Amino acid sequence: MENAFLAVLKRELKSYFYSPVAYALTGVFTALTGYFFYSGMVFYGMASFEMSRMAQFAGPQELNVNEFILRPLFGNMAVILLLISPLITMRLFSEEKKSGSIEMLFTWPIRDIELTLGKYFAALLMLASLLAPTLIYLGFIGYHASINWGVVFSGYLGLILLGSAFIALGVFVSTLTENQIISSAISFGALLMFWVIAWSVGESTGPLAETLKYISIFERLDTFAKGVVDTKDVVYYLSFIFVFIFLTLRSLESKKWRG
Amino acid sequence: MIKVTNLTKKYGSFTAIDGISFSVERGEICGFLGPNGAGKTTTMRILTGFMSPTDGRVEVAGLDIADNVIEVKRKVGYLPESTPLYGEMRVYEYLDFVAEIKGLKGSARKKKVDEVLETTHIADRRRSLIGSLSKGYRQRVGLAQALLNDPEVLILDEPTVGLDPKQITEIRSLIKDLSGKRTVILSSHILPEVQMICSRVLIINNGRVIAADTPERLSSKFAHTGRFSVSIAGPIEAVAQEIANLPEVADVSVASRETTDGMEIAAYLVEPKQDADPRKSLARLTVERDWTLMELSPARQMSLEDVYLKLVTEEPSAGPVASQVEGA
Numbered sequence: 001m002e003n004a005f006l007a008v009l010k011r012e013l014k015s016y017f018y019s020p021v022a023y024a025l026t027g028v029f030t031a032l033t034g035y036f037f038y039s040g041m042v043f044y045g046m047a048s049f050e051m052s053r054m055a056q057f058a059g060p061q062e063l064n065v066n067e068f069i070l071r072p073l074f075g076n077m078a079v080i081l082l083l084i085s086p087l088i089t090m091r092l093f094s095e096e097k098k099s100g101s102i103e104m105l106f107t108w109p110i111r112d113i114e115l116t117l118g119k120y121f122a123a124l125l126m127l128a129s130l131l132a133p134t135l136i137y138l139g140f141i142g143y144h145a146s147i148n149w150g151v152v153f154s155g156y157l158g159l160i161l162l163g164s165a166f167i168a169l170g171v172f173v174s175t176l177t178e179n180q181i182i183s184s185a186i187s188f189g190a191l192l193m194f195w196v197i198a199w200s201v202g203e204s205t206g207p208l209a210e211t212l213k214y215i216s217i218f219e220r221l222d223t224f225a226k227g228v229v230d231t232k233d234v235v236y237y238l239s240f241i242f243v244f245i246f247l248t249l250r251s252l253e254s255k256k257w258r259g
Numbered sequence: 260m261i262k263v264t265n266l267t268k269k270y271g272s273f274t275a276i277d278g279i280s281f282s283v284e285r286g287e288i289c290g291f292l293g294p295n296g297a298g299k300t301t302t303m304r305i306l307t308g309f310m311s312p313t314d315g316r317v318e319v320a321g322l323d324i325a326d327n328v329i330e331v332k333r334k335v336g337y338l339p340e341s342t343p344l345y346g347e348m349r350v351y352e353y354l355d356f357v358a359e360i361k362g363l364k365g366s367a368r369k370k371k372v373d374e375v376l377e378t379t380h381i382a383d384r385r386r387s388l389i390g391s392l393s394k395g396y397r398q399r400v401g402l403a404q405a406l407l408n409d410p411e412v413l414i415l416d417e418p419t420v421g422l423d424p425k426q427i428t429e430i431r432s433l434i435k436d437l438s439g440k441r442t443v444i445l446s447s448h449i450l451p452e453v454q455m456i457c458s459r460v461l462i463i464n465n466g467r468v469i470a471a472d473t474p475e476r477l478s479s480k481f482a483h484t485g486r487f488s489v490s491i492a493g494p495i496e497a498v499a500q501e502i503a504n505l506p507e508v509a510d511v512s513v514a515s516r517e518t519t520d521g522m523e524i525a526a527y528l529v530e531p532k533q534d535a536d537p538r539k540s541l542a543r544l545t546v547e548r549d550w551t552l553m554e555l556s557p558a559r560q561m562s563l564e565d566v567y568l569k570l571v572t573e574e575p576s577a578g579p580v581a582s583q584v585e586g587a
Contacts, residue, residue, distance in 0.1 A: 003359055003360070003362050003364065004359070004360045004362070006359070007356055007359035007360045008360070010356075010359075011345075011348075011356050014348075015345075015347065018347070019347070099343050099345075100339065100341050100343035101343040101344070101345060102343075103304075103309055103339045103343060104337075104339065104343055104344075104404070106308070106309045107307040107308060107309050107332060107335070107337045107339075108332060108357065108360045108361060109329050109330075109332040109333045109360070109361060109362065109408070110360050111329065256309070256310050256311045257310075257311050258270070
């Protein structure tokens with residue numbers, strides 16, 4: 001019954017947006033990304049000035065906005081999302097367990113999948129609303145320089161997919177503990193691990209190295225940031241989400257047996 | 260309406276409930292009575308589908324809970340012991356949310372929420388934040404959410420715990436009003452409460468049902484109705500001995516004694532044998548022995564409290580005491 005899914009989704013959204021949580025998170029995210037955007041613009045401006053002085057040799061040319069501003073900006077936004085998304089997901093199940101309201105939830109006629117997806121999509125919308133203000137930056141660049149909107153689209157698609165994966169992991173972790181601090185710490189640690197897991201590999205090859213590179217969650221964002229949407233990467237993120245939603249359902253189910 | 264067969268729940272090596280069986284008929288108000296940790300809450304949590312049993316069968320309204328957990332949840336309204344509500348929501352908002360989960364739509368939902376607000380007498384608090392409500396009001400909101408799906412079965416875990424005496428009376432009469440055609444199961448360790456509200460009592464201890472009957476029958480079953488006390492002026496040791504020797508008497512004890520003007524007077528508590536009345540031969544005996552019969556009165560009826568204490572403090576005896584433990 002999609003009724004129950006919508007009910008949970010609405011309640012979770014309200015608990016983000018009727019409280020200061022949504023505004024605090026959006027404020028922090030916007031301030032940080034704004035700072036990175038500003039630095040990128042300043043750097044781009046200085047580089048362009050240098051270029052114009054040398055125009056007598058090389059002829060007039062415009063520096064690539066994508067390479068100088070967009071690509072680093074998407075990378076930075078991804079790192080900040082990694083820091084913030086555990087804060088979005090930490091309360092989802094932990095709070096219900098702590099307060100005991102999970103007992104109510106589990107005796108209402110709602111399926112675990114409806115409950116999980118309701119909470120998942122609420123957190124995802126919360127994450128998307130962090131990204132929304134950053135569109136202003138792109139409007140700003142677009143007004144002053146020529147911009148490749150295809151790259152913008154693929155970059156945001158990548159960020160949303162990456163964020164969806166972060167959220168899926170966070171939802172699962174929040175079913176494991178009733179303590180919100182532990183919940184966010186474990187999510188953060190796990191996400192960080194998924195990021196740095198391929199760093200040790202370096203240039204080596206072989207099945208293990210290949211596997212670690214495959215698992216690494218960040219490498220793929222760069223492809224999106226360059227304007228390339230590869231099915232392989234989309235499939236990776238979707239499988240990541242699927243696995244953690246599945247684990248969430250198993251975790252909820254096991255509670256009923258262990259009591 | 261509810262049929263529980265051989266239900267067992269283990270937490271690791273700890274057995275919370277140990278093969279209990281009982282059934283509750285439609286329209287009954289059944290009370291679970293037992294000390295803390297007896298297994299009342301665990302049983303209720305299994306009935307509501309919150310937990311799965313380790314072993315055994317539960318049928319609610321003809322449906323096996325193992326195969327139809329969602330269907331069963333649609334027919335059951337549950338109020339957990341701690342009444343965990345969302346403090347940051349308003350009363351109306353919360354009930355609307357629960358009603359939506361329970362599958363009510365549009366104007367039917369609005370109507371139903373208004374209706375339960377009226378039934379539980381909290382219509383004047385509909386705009387209040389749940390976190391700011393007193394325990395009594397929170398309890399009503401808890402009851403209100405349980406009623407939203409028009410449940411055939413209402414399960415209430417210690418609904419009056421932590422309330423002040425006035426609130427307790429109010430909640431009790433509310434539960435009585437609500438029962439009507441519904442089947443109600445409530446747990447309590449307050450005896451008068453169970454005696455007052457329930458039409459049937461299950462006494463649970465150490466994960467087993469040790470007695471199941473109406474409160475009246477439970478009291479009378481253990482009360483040995485013929486018990487009486489008799490005051491006789493005469494030599495105490497001899498009197499006690501002679502009464503005990505009467506063929507109809509099972510047991511005699513001296514309840515109190517005094518000496519007035521050189522006369523020894525004692526009150527004896529006489530326990531007759533099953534279906535025997537020793538009063539006639541006792542009267543004859545006093546005349547023959549030249550004692551004086553000062554007073555004869557029936558002993559106090561054994562209350563449910565006495566029965567309860569007797570049952571839960573007794574050593575685990577051989578099987579259930581009452582005749583009505585189905586399937587045992």
